[in-house]
Amino acid sequence: MLEKLFFYFQYPFVRYALIVGVLIALCSSLFGVTLVLKRFSFIGDGLSHVAFGAMSIAAVLNLSNEMLLVLPVTTLSAVLLLRSGQNTRIKGDAAIAMISVGALAFGYLIMNIFSTSSNLTGDVCSTLFGSTSILTLTFREVILSTVLSIAVLILFVCFYNKIFAVTFDESFSQAIGVRADRYNLLIAIVIAIIIVLAMNLVGSLLISALVIFPALSAMRLFGSFKAVTICSALLSVVCAFSGIIISILAGTPVGSTIVAADVFAFFICYLIGIFMGGFKK
Amino acid sequence: MALLTVRDLAVGYEGRAVAEGLHFSVKSGDYLCIVGENGSGKSTLMKTLLGISQPIRGQILIGDGLKKNEIGYLPQQTQVQRDFPASVREIVLSGCQSRCGLRPFYNKEEKRLAEENMARMGVANLADRCYRELSGGQQQRVLLARALCATRKVLLLDEPVSGLDPKVTLEMYKLISSLNREGITIIMISHDIPSAVRYASHILHIGDSIFFGSKDKYLESETGRFFLREHEGGE
Numbered sequence: 001m002l003e004k005l006f007f008y009f010q011y012p013f014v015r016y017a018l019i020v021g022v023l024i025a026l027c028s029s030l031f032g033v034t035l036v037l038k039r040f041s042f043i044g045d046g047l048s049h050v051a052f053g054a055m056s057i058a059a060v061l062n063l064s065n066e067m068l069l070v071l072p073v074t075t076l077s078a079v080l081l082l083r084s085g086q087n088t089r090i091k092g093d094a095a096i097a098m099i100s101v102g103a104l105a106f107g108y109l110i111m112n113i114f115s116t117s118s119n120l121t122g123d124v125c126s127t128l129f130g131s132t133s134i135l136t137l138t139f140r141e142v143i144l145s146t147v148l149s150i151a152v153l154i155l156f157v158c159f160y161n162k163i164f165a166v167t168f169d170e171s172f173s174q175a176i177g178v179r180a181d182r183y184n185l186l187i188a189i190v191i192a193i194i195i196v197l198a199m200n201l202v203g204s205l206l207i208s209a210l211v212i213f214p215a216l217s218a219m220r221l222f223g224s225f226k227a228v229t230i231c232s233a234l235l236s237v238v239c240a241f242s243g244i245i246i247s248i249l250a251g252t253p254v255g256s257t258i259v260a261a262d263v264f265a266f267f268i269c270y271l272i273g274i275f276m277g278g279f280k281k
Numbered sequence: 282m283a284l285l286t287v288r289d290l291a292v293g294y295e296g297r298a299v300a301e302g303l304h305f306s307v308k309s310g311d312y313l314c315i316v317g318e319n320g321s322g323k324s325t326l327m328k329t330l331l332g333i334s335q336p337i338r339g340q341i342l343i344g345d346g347l348k349k350n351e352i353g354y355l356p357q358q359t360q361v362q363r364d365f366p367a368s369v370r371e372i373v374l375s376g377c378q379s380r381c382g383l384r385p386f387y388n389k390e391e392k393r394l395a396e397e398n399m400a401r402m403g404v405a406n407l408a409d410r411c412y413r414e415l416s417g418g419q420q421q422r423v424l425l426a427r428a429l430c431a432t433r434k435v436l437l438l439d440e441p442v443s444g445l446d447p448k449v450t451l452e453m454y455k456l457i458s459s460l461n462r463e464g465i466t467i468i469m470i471s472h473d474i475p476s477a478v479r480y481a482s483h484i485l486h487i488g489d490s491i492f493f494g495s496k497d498k499y500l501e502s503e504t505g506r507f508f509l510r511e512h513e514g515g516e
Contacts (some may be wrong), residue, residue, distance in 0.1 A: 037365055158385045165375040168365055174356035176431040177381040188362040223411025224368035 001247065008248050016142045017134045017254070018244055023149035024201045024257070025210060025240030028194050029232045030156045032215035033225070034042065034167045034187060042093065043081055044211040046100035047195040048204035050077045053103035053110075055199075059123075067144065071196050078192035079102075082184055087133040100125055129203040134244075134254050137200065144196055152190055164225050201240075202255030213262035214239070218265075220273030235265050283308050283344055284435065284466055285330070292443075294328045298337050299325050305485050305493040309434070310346055312458070312467045313400040314477035316508075317487040323470045324357075326487070327439055330468070337444055346394035347435065351379075353428035355431055358420070363413060369423050370408040373399050376430030394430055402426040402456070416451035425456070436460065436468040454480055 013264035014176045028044075035043060053275045054073040058066040081095055111124060137145070156163070165173045198207045219242045243258030252259075283306040285381065291301035305315050306330030315323050328334040330341060331354055353376075376398075377391040387395075399405040402422040407415065412423060428436055436496060442450040458480055460468045471477045477484060484499040486492040490503045499505040 033366075039361070040463045061400070121327075138466060161375070161378065161381070161386065164371065168362065168372065169356065170369060171328070171333055171356045173356055173375075173378060174333045175352060175356075175437075176376070178378050202459050217367050222379070223366050223414065223430055224409070225366060226365045226368075233390070 004249060005245070010209070011236075012133055014047040016137050018022065018241070020137060020142055020145045021134060021201050021240050021244050021258070023146060024194070024197050025214075025236040027149050027152040027156075028198050028207075028210045028254075029214040029236030030153070030212040030229060031191055031194060032232060032236075033229055034163055034212075035167055035191070036212055036215045037167055040082070040096075042096050042100075042208060043078070043191065044198075044208040045193060045205075047078055047082060048207040049198050050074050050103040050228055055127060056111040060110055060248075061241070071193065074196050075192040076188050078188040079185060080194075082188040082191075083136055098131065099115040115192035119274050125202060127199070128205045129253060134201050140188070141200070143174065145200070145276035148193055150198055152193060155186070155190060157197055159183065161222045161246050162227075163187065168225075168277065170178055187219050202224060206255050206259050209259040209262055210236070210240075213259070213266050217262075217266045217269035220269040221276070235269075236262070239265050284311075284347055285468075286340075286342040287330075288342070290326075290329070290341065290437045291337040292325045293337050294325065294334060295494075296337065296512065298364035300491075302337070302491060303339070303485075303487065303493075305483075307466060307468060309466055310461070310464060310481045312461045313469070313485060314481035314483070315339065315468065315470045315485045315487065316472070316477050317445050318475050320382065321488040324439060325435055327468075327470060331437060344436075351434055352431050353430075353436045354440055354500045355424050355428050355436065357422070357439045357443065358424075359381075365413060368409055369399065369404060369412060369415070370395065371501065372412055372423055373404075373408075373426045373430060376427035379431055395426075398426040398429045399423075400429070401429065402481060415446050416449075418453065421445065421453060422456070433465070435468065438467065440470050440472060442471075450476075478505075478509070504513045 013268065020067055031160040035041060051070050051074045053068055058069040063069055077099060079098065108124060111120065162183055165178060166187075168178045182230035195207055195213075202210055212247075213227070214236035217235055218228045222228045222231055227249050239261040240258050242263040244254060246261070247254045247257040248250065282378075285307040288301055289340055290303040291298040292303070293299040296455050299320070303326065305313075313335055315326065324332060329336050331352060340420050362458065373395045374387055374391065377387055378395060380391060381387065396405065396408075402425050404419060404422050404426060405420060407423070415423065425441075436457075437516065438457065442453050445453060454476060457467060457469070467479075467495070469481070478496055481496055484492065484505070486504050486508070492499060492502055492506050494502070500509070
């Protein structure tokens, strides 16, 4: 088995996949806690479908670098969605549902009408479930993903205390002079970046899993924000790493293997949580 | 000069006034209770005083060298907070946020301030406990400690006793009174008119008729007599 692993690691694309996969998993888990607590678990889903729509437009337009269109469109939707959560006629969850299924339908429609590809179903499946895209990254995409991931990490560390304050109690933060709207905007932009990155790893249908499972698992075990954040980052990295390794060894699709590992970790944490809770009482 | 002077203020949202014609002033050391029926605009008024909502008309003047970000606030609890994984210390520290500006981390003095205020509110022994596991009264004390990190002068409280049992409610009122005696100005929204009358120095009643004045004047006024009588009749 080890020989087989070493054999695969000789290929640069396998190493790229591992590096980028772990970095993306790390970033997505950090903001997961905030999203789950703000009741925005599904925003990942909504945004990734928007990204899917944008990607199909980019494909039709034959853009050489899809990111140039996908990233701004997704960011704009993220800003609109997070803003709509606060005070509008269409409530947060309904707005997410509308945008997500709308973008999904238009994306598929556009691909179907204009596509020149001979294997349309394969293309769509790959975008939705990310079956192979993590293994076909070019060197430039690897650099871009790494730089964006590191930027997200730095932002998170620098604004950690502010993100905590705004997530825990927005009106208190506003009252003591923290510009909560700016931090909400920042959160929205970062989420959009993460979603676009994560599409390569698990595909647009499975992104929510990457964002919420580590956070939910960690929340079973710990009671402080710092511990939950660290734990969910660790869990996410371990699951992504082992998911990629397993998928290489067993020949399973990368995205769904990672998500399966996340689900598995959640159940273990859930059981440990019940066990520890029993002790406390 | 008064700490806070409000002139002909109208508050509301989306351009629609909920309460208007508000005139009152708060001096340093006052204990003002804002009372009135549900939907009379008490919470909106408080949000406007805090600068979270914009006033529709009128002026809010701040005096006595008070800065906008030196106001402590105890909001009503939200659904999000009930299952938020955060330790008591983390929450109390977040009250120092306004002192940080753009500095990403808390410094020694802010950490000391947080410890001090936890001790002051009697929650120092809970510092590492998870907020969601605490009782309602303990949670309110934690949020009070956080508010005290943000201010030395004024506290705005939005129904601090809602959902607490009678014994804890009494403790909470005593705690707030003791803070007031230490020199902190209190502005509190309350549903509980008899308690408001017992502890406050001034009353602002909003609703169909608006009253502002000292507690004694409120007891003599028509509005005050009417609502107190109604309350006693209801019991």
